[in-house]
Amino acid sequence: MKDKTRFLLIVFLVYALPLFSAAAVQFVDVTEAAGIRFRHVNGAEGAFHIPETLGSGGAFFDADNDGYLDIYLVNSGYWNTSPSTKQVPNALYRNNRDGTFTDITATAKVGNRGNYGQGVASADYDNDGNVDLYVTNFGANVLYRNNGDETFTDVTKSAGVGDNGWSSSACFLDYNLDGHLDLFVVNYLVYSVDVPYPPCGENGIHTYCHPSLFEGAPDRLYRNNGDGTFADVSQEAGVGGIGGPFHGKGLGVVSADFNNDGAPDLYVANDDTRNDFFYNNGDGTFREISLLAGCAYSFNGVAQAGMGVATGDYNGDGWFDIFVTNLSYETNALYRNNGDGTFTDVIYEAHLGKESYLFVGFGTGLFDADNDGWLDIFIANGHILDNIEDTHDILTYRQPDQLFRNKGDGTFQEVSERAGAYFQNVAVSRGTLFGDYDNDGDIDMLVTQSNGPATLLRNDTETQNNYVSIKTVGVISNRDGIGTRITLTVDEHTQVREVNPASSYLSSHDPRCYFGLGPNATVDRLEVRWQSGVRQVFENLPANQEHTISEFSDTPEDALFKAVWIGEISTLRDMNINVNLKDAVGRTPLRIAAEKADIHTVMFLIENGADVNIADANGNTPLIFIINKTRNLEITKHFIAKGAAVNTQNRTGETALMYAAWRGYTDIVALLLENRADVNLKNGHGETALTLAESKGHSEIVKMLKASNEILRKQ
Structure with a gap:
């Protein structure tokens, strides 16, 4: 009996070892050393204009095709008309490939001056091999075409994508599978700083008005005509447009093939109203099915204040799940894809419910922080109201960000306290960018603040885990390979990714797909499914390097x-x-x-x-x-x-x-x-x-x- 007990104890320890011996995830603030001097300005001067609360986002993207991620950060600005104060530019930082960056905004001509900036989507919309930028604003949006020489040209007017409303997030996708990237733009409220709205407040304290007091603005879908121009097809495609049925007060958006039929769908996180799930019919139109699919409301049937949104297969079943950040007293939402066209909010079952109850989440991402093969979750937190502490005893304006490690059993464990000094601080965090800016094989982050500095967080996790990264180059599909599905199998564990840089909140990310391999030194099998329908299979790929895969094989x-x-x-x-x-x-x-x-x-x-x-x-x-x-x-x-x-x-x-x-x-x-x-x-x-x-x-x-x-x- 004693020998049997000893044997069972040994077996328990062997199987428990991966959980208890996992490397402690570590992120280090390297902002100053990297030369990032960006500070967001919201222009708040006591008028309580709602755009002041949203902050801004940015993009990790390779502006000069040198294989290293550069950084684009969006700024907002002031409301008065004085040229000396209103002109707060966005910023483009070139990666010097040595851990530092150089501000090249002026020469690149992407300052977006005079616009109240919100977010950005990055992709090669014209298939010329250079990554372009679409900047969303409170006011007219801007499309910057990358000239391929570290300069950009404003082509908004000729392209026909200058939405003049209040846009928040945007994403590029090839919804009609014609090889050209289309553009989906999320709009927030019908709002003007020139209208003297009645003041809002609580207990006699003046503050920002609730979004429920305003009409939602319709989203827009622009079809790429393949000649540098776009056509607004919002209404005919069934996703919005003026006079359309959907006015959802959107803040976050993500595109993915949620039902594995080969066509990209759209999920929009809406504020104070149900979220939208646009299912791609495969014929150039969409159906909004969030109610039928079970991802419109929270687990208890409540419309939440959806801000950020991310997607990924967190439980390894081959279906993309959805994570949405919300307001305090609501909890965030984790919609598990059931594989039958429906979702279930499992926020409490995943041990993410009470952990988020008092926080206001914005930027977020499902990413493998420690390369163990399971997607972890980061949440950027910070309240909307700068005077919330005057009316609530337990809520704060500045809040700590959170990091949750995926335990591989459908649940998560918060590891913020052990993830570095950054997580001990409080801030008013907003957008979050994910990408391997130093090309060392792990995912780094950049977090923006509302009316505060951006923070570059280098992933310094010490681990023996291996990785591979996949870069896609389309030939018939769009050149970026956006929408390409990559399935990796190693040691009988299968992971699925899609090339899609747009998600989180007002932000875009590294377009390369990263897979953690744990201790494995090779990939058993890698399958690449392009939107053109081409399918490629690779076996025994070596670990710890980037593999560039071009569309089409010799079959x-x-x-x-x-x-x-x-x-x-x-x-x-x-x-x-x-x-x-x-x-x-x-x-x-x-x-x-x-x-x-x-x-x-x-x-x-x-x-x-x-x-x-x-x-x-x-x-x-x-x-x-x-x-x-x-x-x-x-x-x-x-x-x-x-x-x-x-x-x-x-x-x-x-x-x-x-x-x-x-x-x-x-x-x-x-x-x-x-x-x-x-x-x-x-x-x-x-x-x-x-x-x-x-x-x-x-x-x-x-x-x-x-x-x-x-x-x-x-x-």
């Missing part, structure tokens, strides 16, 4: 899809391969050729055996897709002539006729009716082609559909 399948994407019919003629193969997101070569409106490739593929009725993962056949996306009458005629089924319904019940009627394509409606398209079919919302045409005011099409229906009734 016949990849060669087929690449030839279709770029329209190389001569290459296709030399292939002896099944032209009905599907890519990683369920598209056939024919569907891709239709998407590109490439009639010559379409005809070649059909002549060589392409099936015109194979549907993608969303149930869209090439016929449905060509009508919804490009309005190409010639290809539509060719599909029908080759046997395309005109009455096929996709996953949401839409038919080719419904799309044509809704979009007002009179010629295509006539063609479909000639080929016996059914006018009485209903989609998932109970709508017919007729009711859709009526809702859009397409009177000529309404007449055509009614006449066709009358003919059918008499037959």
Whole structure:
């Protein structure tokens, strides 16, 4: 019995060892040594304008393509019109590759002077190999195109993205999978500093008004036209716009493929109202399903003051979860992805509930702080009201930030007290940037303050754990590879990441994907799924280095899809391969050729055996897709002539006729009716082609559909 007890004790210690012997995470404030001299100015002078409470964000991004992350920090400014005081510039710091930075704002021409800055999104929107900047403001936003020589050009007007409202966060994503990064802009309130709003306060103390007193501003989705310009498609895509149904008072946004169907979805953290979850239908439109999905409210059904938002697979089940920071007395929210289209707020089960109850969270991130293979959580805290201590006994304006270590069992443990001197201080923290600025293999952070200095935190965790970082270079997909899903397996533990630099609060991050490997020296398997549908697999990758992966491999399948994407019919003629193969997101070569409106490739593929009725993962056949996306009458005629089924319904019940009627394509409606398209079919919302045409005011099409229906009734 004694020997058995000793054996059980040894077994317990062996299995407990990873938890108790984990390296203590350490972050060191290196702001001064690094040469960062940035200080945020909110312009507060007693007028209590609400924008003064939000602070600002920034971006870790490689401005000069030298392989090291540079830093862009957004400033706000003063409200008076004196040029000597109002001109508070943003700042661009070039990484000197020795742990220090140099301020190059003036020569780079990205100061954003005269604008009350809020946040920034960074990405290569024009696919020229240089990372650009989109700055959100209280007032007109600014798009800076990177010229590739450490200078930028303001192209806002020509690009058509100068939203003049009050924008908070923004993110670049390729929502329609055409290889060009689109832009989603989150807007907050309908508010003006020139309007004399009635004063707000508590117990006779004047303070900032609550956002519930103001109307929410609609978000915007700008589709990239591929020529340096964008089109506002907010309403037609179903995500907002003037007159749209969604006015959510948004502050944070993140894009990810939450249901693993290959198309990026959007999640918006809203203040004092339900959060928005825009599910990508795969046809250029979104559905808002936060209520159905269980991520609109807190675990007890309350709308919270959503500020920051982050996503990642914290429990290792292959599905992206969502973490949202909120106000004191609310707790933050951890929405666990159930893998069936729904989420569950498990903030208390994860041991993150009472720990956040008295704090006001803003910037946040799910990242592997100690390279043990599990995503940890950082929260930047600081109250909204600078006089909160005058009206509440236990709430404070300045608050400590928090760090939680993932225990690998679905729960977290707060390790703030052991994570370095920085966590013993209090501040009014706002935006948080995550990235490996010194390229040493662990994730560093930069935290901004409202009306205070930015702090650069170097990760100095002493650990024997290994890592790999993955940099993606798109060829057919967007050049940054944003939206690319990377799945890594090591020692039977699988981790999933997506390339997506925008999240947290008003901020953007290192676009490279970092994976902690624990003690393992090699990666067993790495799978890369590009938004083009290309899938690549690598085995036995060495640890402790950055691997750059370019889209496409040398397999016949990849060669087929690449030839279709770029329209190389001569290459296709030399292939002896099944032209009905599907890519990683369920598209056939024919569907891709239709998407590109490439009639010559379409005809070649059909002549060589392409099936015109194979549907993608969303149930869209090439016929449905060509009508919804490009309005190409010639290809539509060719599909029908080759046997395309005109009455096929996709996953949401839409038919080719419904799309044509809704979009007002009179010629295509006539063609479909000639080929016996059914006018009485209903989609998932109970709508017919007729009711859709009526809702859009397409009177000529309404007449055509009614006449066709009358003919059918008499037959």
